[in-house]
Amino acid sequence: MASEIIVVPDLGGAEEVEVIEISVAVGDMIELEQTLVVLESDKATMEIPAPLAGKVLKLLVKEGDKITVEGAPLVELDVAVASDAAKPEPENTESSSVELTTEQQLPTPAAVPSVPEAIGLQPKVAVPQEKTATKTAVPPLTPVTQEDQASVYAGPLVRKLAREMGVDFANVKGSGPRGRILKEDIQAYVKQTIAQQSSSSTGAGGAGIPAVPDTDFSKFGDCEVLAMTKIEKLTAANMHRSWLNVPHVTQFDDADITELESFRKSLKAEGEARQVKLTPVAFILKACAVALAHNPVLNRSIHSDGATYTQKHYLHIGMAVDTPRGLMVPVIRDVDKKSLWQLAEEIGVLAAKARDGKLTVNDMQGGCFTVSSLGAMGGQGFTPIVNTPQVAILGVSKAQIKPQWDGSEFVPRNMLPLSLSYDHRVVNGGHAGRYMTELVALLSDIRGLLL
Ligand code: CAO
Numbered sequence: 328m329a330s331e332i333i334v335v336p337d338l339g340g341a342e343e344v345e346v347i348e349i350s351v352a353v354g355d356m357i358e359l360e361q362t363l364v365v366l367e368s369d370k371a372t373m374e375i376p377a378p379l380a381g382k383v384l385k386l387l388v389k390e391g392d393k394i395t396v397e398g399a400p401l402v403e404l405d406v407a408v409a410s411d412a413a414k415p416e417p418e419n420t421e422s423s424s425v426e427l428t429t430e431q432q433l434p435t436p437a438a439v440p441s442v443p444e445a446i447g448l449q450p451k452v453a454v455p456q457e458k459t460a461t462k463t464a465v466p467p468l469t470p471v472t473q474e475d476q477a478s479v480y481a482g483p484l485v486r487k488l489a490r491e492m493g494v495d496f497a498n499v500k501g502s503g504p505r506g507r508i509l510k511e512d513i514q515a516y517v518k519q520t521i522a523q524q525s526s527s528s529t530g531a532g533g534a535g536i537p538a539v540p541d542t543d544f545s546k547f548g549d550c551e552v553l554a555m556t557k558i559e560k561l562t563a564a565n566m567h568r569s570w571l572n573v574p575h576v577t578q579f580d581d582a583d584i585t586e587l588e589s590f591r592k593s594l595k596a597e598g599e600a601r602q603v604k605l606t607p608v609a610f611i612l613k614a615c616a617v618a619l620a621h622n623p624v625l626n627r628s629i630h631s632d633g634a635t636y637t638q639k640h641y642l643h644i645g646m647a648v649d650t651p652r653g654l655m656v657p658v659i660r661d662v663d664k665k666s667l668w669q670l671a672e673e674i675g676v677l678a679a680k681a682r683d684g685k686l687t688v689n690d691m692q693g694g695c696f697t698v699s700s701l702g703a704m705g706g707q708g709f710t711p712i713v714n715t716p717q718v719a720i721l722g723v724s725k726a727q728i729k730p731q732w733d734g735s736e737f738v739p740r741n742m743l744p745l746s747l748s749y750d751h752r753v754v755n756g757g758h759a760g761r762y763m764t765e766l767v768a769l770l771s772d773i774r775g776l777l778l
Contacts, residue, residue: 646698
């Protein structure tokens, strides 16, 4: 027997992590890269994959343990079992031993396993085979990023299976603990997709969208191919999913924010004293929450069964933030219960966290509705895409002085263009019309926010 102690790897600066899940049991046969334990720091969750195949002899930690030391032991493995098993079966044998995949064999320097890029692991090193227990550290880990963690919580083998089958994690719902995506979830998704495609080919429904062929742009001029960031990939998948699933309608209106703007400007000195920047976005969030409370249809989420929806009784609002790595949507909780100063402060903090890549999973979950403000950038209007499973999103464009008829003459007023996109499966034009009218009224006369 040759045993190996798998130890805590370099945690990329995390000082203390908690063992939140033991993914194996004593006696289990472990495949290479199978998740052994899951650790959680205050910023991210990290799966610790097996750098070797083998049999679990001992668990050296338990759930809830706090680990502070790099090199602390996690699991003891009998790697001889795996290397014995990895030997080719003699020909003509009747034995029913398990058929091995290359993943189950011990890696050699010439056969280093591929990098599971999605979780940022570095390549594995070859394993020394010794008689006595040796210590093997999992190679340095990059924690699962926040956006990954928000939507992709799966072990390396499941990721590999998904890659092989061309399955986009963004479309798969995890049925494991804490929403973890299991092998069975991938299989079920593939089965469902095939069933949908075959019903589509029989004319019974389904999207049947023809793929856009790739073009070799180098034929036409100088160009380069760049990798999308994880956030960009996730945004692309989410937008595509929403575009295909949600029957969108967008309606437009302008709010007269002349009084709002003079009130906001009158608070400039106070804002400087509080070190808080009060922009129109804080007023818009507040008005959206008040109007949502009065028009709760826009605070629903439809279920995939097509027969039920959830009516939310809380008012958390997402705010789209433009960052160098892509679009992020942190969520401000209980907007209806917060003052304008609290909202302004939170907008600043969350926008800075988004731009610095420091948003946590929690910061981005639980939104009921989204505000996408392009007001600082310009434009007269746009049609935002609903941020599913929410059913409505408000686009905000740049306020401009425009002539308004007051009954006897044209007067210059500061007009804020708004566009409300909604999921017409849940929200009817009447709901959206009433919501928009109330929103415009609240922004035009902010005394309504006090009521
Ligand atoms: N009209 C005119 N001016 C506006 C405005 C509007 N609708 N909204 C904001 N402004 C002004 C602000 O008042 C501020 O000017 P002052 O300093 O003179 O007061 C200036 O624009 C800059 O604002 P800001 O961008 O720093 O802050 P904000 O609160 O307006 O916006 C945030 C915060 C995070 C929403 C914004 O920075 C952002 O990232 N927007 C992009 C959202 C996005 O990408 N949406 C598209 C999603 S779909 O692809």
